[in-house]
Amino acid sequence: MGILQVLKTQLLCHLIICYVFLVSGFIINLLQICTLPLWPINKQLARKINCRLGYSISSQLVALLEWWSGTECTLYTAPESYKLYGKENAIVVLNHNFEIDFMTGWTFCERFGVLGSSKVLAKKELSFVPVIGWMWYFLEIVFCKRQWEEDRKTVVQSLRNLRDYPENFWFLLHCEGTRFTEKKHKISMEVAEKKGLPKLKYHLLPRTKGFCVTVQNLRGTVTAVYDSTLNFRNNEMPTLLGVLNGKKYHADLYVRRIPLDTIPEDESECAAWLHKLYQEKDEFQEHYRQTGRFPGAITSPPHRPWALLNWLFWVCLLVYPLCMLLLQLLLSGSTFTVVCTSVFCLAVSVGMRWMIGQTEIDKGSNYGRDANKQQLKDCHPPGQQDHAIVRS
């Protein structure tokens, strides 16, 4: 193991990275709040500014994945589709198996220049996560409680707001609605059986309402669906902590571009279309398992320097004052100040660990663990968490 690799596993490095992320994040959140008076005056300008500010936060996680961990991201796609990526609005339908699939998705967004404006149908709980969740509020991310009766109105309204968005965007949909675990898979296949739908081996049964309503409300705004299937080589199960420790992973993403006007307008036909899409996605995963690759031509969209430059900017800006502050504290000789600072640092570390926990599948929600919604609301007792599938 090289010296740099050892350095990447050191707690001090992690604390500095987290400090830069948190402090820069809070500064950017504050700047986002400052754009509020601009919204009624010039909405499109406010949106553009927020895209740049949002980029400055999310690109830090991209830099962590690309430059710190050195994770390789390979794209399998048709060359004629490749030319259009980043130049049109699209709905991205992605499988939901990995703890860092959001970072991998962001990395592809960065490579095609749509990171600042990328959107997602996200669970409401994520809107409360400091920095990222607060940033999303200003980026007009669509949140849902995963209770359709309550979501219908807000989701439709949020989607309609995107019709005049001034930047090209990709709208991410994890139609499975939750991350893959063995238990959730078993239950969703029972639902599939009851509904007379073919079983899926690598995916949960897709929830169709979000997809249909998105297609319905973004027709005319979005030109294509990017059917995206993600996998990691050698059965890697990547984690954010692994990335923070500098572990290199190998992501393979297969993208098929499907023109939006080929998707049925009728809701039940649209739902059937989505079920068929997931059967095809399952076949692609089977192909990957058998051959170690997806169909289609391989490309490695080039790295852009901006994510790294943005990160270095924040490191330069924030690490020097931190060092000066710590030095002053030590020189002050006040036990009280030193104890207070230590407690503060500990609280921040616990907060960061909680944020990282939001990405962990073992700490995931109960959604989809039972076909009966009432039962879903009950928390299961500790020690009964199900585990993400370990692919042999």
Ligand SMILES: CCCCC/C=C\C/C=C\CCCCCCCC(=O)SCCNC(=O)CCNC(=O)[C@H](O)C(C)(C)COP(=O)(O)OP(=O)(O)OC[C@H]1O[C@@H](n2cnc3c(N)ncnc32)[C@H](O)[C@@H]1OP(=O)(O)O
């Ligand atoms: C190219 C690279 C990628 C580019 C990336 C681009 C952009 C990146 C941007 C941001 C990155 C950040 C990423 C953050 C990720 C965060 C993602 C999430 O938060 S995922 C969770 C939230 N999202 C979703 O849930 C979306 C999918 N869900 C839906 O669409 C749902 O329909 C819904 C709109 C949320 C509503 O859900 P609800 O449960 O209320 O209703 P449903 O109708 O869906 O469910 C009832 C229906 O389902 C049947 N049922 C019951 N149990 C199950 C089960 N276990 N499995 C499957 N189906 C089940 C039930 O019988 C009902 O059926 P029916 O409708 O026939 O009555």
Ligand SMILES: CCCCCCCCCCCCCCCCCC(=O)OC[C@@H](O)COP(=O)(O)O
């Ligand atoms: C350079 C920066 C380094 C900082 C390191 C620490 C950063 C901490 C960042 C926390 C990021 C929080 C955003 C989490 C996004 C997680 C997306 C996700 O995968 O959500 C899960 C839901 O889809 C489904 O939930 P479940 O029903 O499976 O439960």
